[in-house]
Amino acid sequence: MIVINACVHTFENDLEYPAGYIKILGGKISYCGSMDDPALDELMKNDADIIDAGGANVYPGFIDAHTHLGMFGDSLTFEGDDGNEDTDPVTPQLRAIDAIDPQDGYFKEALRAGITTVITGPGSANPVAGQLAAIKTYGRRIDKMILKAPAGIKLALGENPKSTYNDKDQTPVTRMATAALIREALAKGKKYYNDKLRYENDKENYDEPEPDPKNEALLPLFTHEIPAHFHVHRSDDIFTAIRIANEFGIDYILVHATDAYLFCDELEGERFSGILSGPILTDRSKPELKNQSPKAPGIISRSGIMTAIITDHPETPIQYLTVCAAIAVRNGMEHDEALKAMTIYPAKICGIDGRAGSIKAGKDADLVFYKGDPLDYMQTPEMVIAGGKIQDL
Numbered sequence: 001m002i003v004i005n006a007c008v009h010t011f012e013n014d015l016e017y018p019a020g021y022i023k024i025l026g027g028k029i030s031y032c033g034s035m036d037d038p039a040l041d042e043l044m045k046n047d048a049d050i051i052d053a054g055g056a057n058v059y060p061g062f063i064d065a066h067t068h069l070g071m072f073g074d075s076l077t078f079e080g081d082d083g084n085e086d087t088d089p090v091t092p093q094l095r096a097i098d099a100i101d102p103q104d105g106y107f108k109e110a111l112r113a114g115i116t117t118v119i120t121g122p123g124s125a126n127p128v129a130g131q132l133a134a135i136k137t138y139g140r141r142i143d144k145m146i147l148k149a150p151a152g153i154k155l156a157l158g159e160n161p162k163s164t165y166n167d168k169d170q171t172p173v174t175r176m177a178t179a180a181l182i183r184e185a186l187a188k189g190k191k192y193y194n195d196k197l198r199y200e201n202d203k204e205n206y207d208e209p210e211p212d213p214k215n216e217a218l219l220p221l222f223t224h225e226i227p228a229h230f231h232v233h234r235s236d237d238i239f240t241a242i243r244i245a246n247e248f249g250i251d252y253i254l255v256h257a258t259d260a261y262l263f264c265d266e267l268e269g270e271r272f273s274g275i276l277s278g279p280i281l282t283d284r285s286k287p288e289l290k291n292q293s294p295k296a297p298g299i300i301s302r303s304g305i306m307t308a309i310i311t312d313h314p315e316t317p318i319q320y321l322t323v324c325a326a327i328a329v330r331n332g333m334e335h336d337e338a339l340k341a342m343t344i345y346p347a348k349i350c351g352i353d354g355r356a357g358s359i360k361a362g363k364d365a366d367l368v369f370y371k372g373d374p375l376d377y378m379q380t381p382e383m384v385i386a387g388g389k390i391q392d393l
Contacts, residue, residue: 001025001388002044003367006053008032010359011060011344022058023048024365027388032359051390053369056382059339060359061116061366064321065346066229066255066276066310069110069120069137070100080104084125086164089172090185092217094130096121097149100142106318110137112393113319114368114381117147117356119346124156124231125164127172127181131217132229134352136366138386147352152253153221155182156231157240159288179240186248189218227251227273227351233288235259242270253349256312258289261296264303274306274349277341279316281324297341298333308346309338326375338375 001024008020010032023031023043031043044050073080082099085091100120110118121132131150139145161178165171172178192215199206220226230241233256245252254260255276260267277297284292301307309325311318325338333341347357355364365388372379384391 067313083123093213116366129154233258261299
């Protein structure tokens with residue numbers, strides 16, 4: 001397939017082709033360039049399908065970097081609620097891919113909105129909730145939709161674990177206990193990691209540690225293969241997350257970080273990958289959201305912190321990701337920064353930029369076409385190509 005006569009917004013080093021083309025082969029982008037590229041004539045001699053974009057704007061498929069897509073069933077209650085295993089506060093061994101239902105109606109809604117990749121996983125009832133997955137929004141079987149799994153370990157601070165276990169008369173019911181449970185889990189995981197490393201380096205003198213599913217799940221944190229995703233809202237929880245991550249030397253991402261825009265100077269120099277900001281299309285439903293503001297993504301972005309905009313689906317339905325971005329722009333975020341906050345920034349923050357987030361040879365052929373501006377409330381995608389195939393919207 002070759003897309004021609006497109007205004008291509010690559011989000012690779014701010015490169016744009018006002019009159020460009022994209023060659024797709026085997027579900028991947030194989031070439032991208034200007035319409036006056038001498039190689040284009042040769043490419044078009046092959047038997048490829050040629051799609052004339054008619055000057056439409058083409059963007060990389062959008063990314064929602066924090067959702068629970070497929071974990072809380074559309075139009076279902078308990079029967080489809082598979083995002084919070086609130087019988088044990090420490091459950092790193094739980095895998096999102098074992099709960100995601102690709103037949104959930106919101107997958108189609110996401111694709112219609114041009115969202116081709118999401119991070120999805122457990123909710124925030126547990127201090128250590130489980131393994132997140134980066135997946136495509138198109139497909140019928142989750143095993144064939146996985147971009148990266150695990151993509152991170154979900155850790156939660158603040159009011160959600162407290163309220164969940166207070167109702168059960170079980171630890172944790174304070175912020176101290178929530179942090180302590182996370183530390184305890186990470187300490188056990190670090191010891192397990194060191195014991196395994198010692199065994200691998202000297203099998204004659206050391207025994208292999210007994211298999212432990214919880215500790216096995218935490219190993220990729222200590223090998224820096226994946227980050228921790230800390231659910232935080234209030235400023236003190238943000239700094240507790242930073243404190244814990246620094247204690248154990250793990251990579252981490254701040255999710256929500258509602259108060260972060262008030263403390264950007266205090267975050268300077270910290271080594272987190274970025275902030276997944278939002279949702280901003282919700283009410284202030286609990287005390288730790290009292291400072292929630294649509295100005296937050298813009299303020300955080302201008303401070304120099306890499307920022308992604310999220311829906312936290314189903315808190316805000318996933319198809320309104322672009323609306324969230326538009327509201328952020330209306331409240332001070334730079335227009336192009338908001339577009340990057342749905343494409344290359346979440347890809348980089350979550351470590352999936354090798355396949356998603358920009359238009360570049362070798363990346364997945366996920367493209368969204370607009371006649372106008374995606375951040376215009378009245379605009380919807382003209383066409384979505386996902387996995388190199390035109391989607392039926």
